[in-house]
Amino acid sequence: MKRKRRHLTAEFKARIAFEALKEEKTIQQIAIDEDVAPTQISAWKKELQERMGELFERKNAASESIKKGEQQTARLERKVGQLVIEKEFLEKKCVQLGIDLSERP
16 A cells, blocks of 8 residues: 655754764664654755854845846846837837838748
8 A cells, every 4th residue: 555645844853963963873774663764864964064054154144136127127127128129119110111010020
């Protein structure tokens, strides 16, 4: 019989990864105790090791990157708006000059 897929919480994953990181038990022992695949525990442990530094980054570092992303989005939106206006202007001029727009390349 096939087992139903479990949805594991972030807290559970963090606890298991931290337990593996402490190395008081082997990953195999943790896998048996928690009924989770050893490869999954290894992946969570690796991710925890790679991302631990993010916990201690400056709080405003994330907000600075969000602010930069918002500024770039606003700049691109302005550019798209400008290009739409230019396109509409050129289409209008083509109609005035009698240029057939259906023959576009």
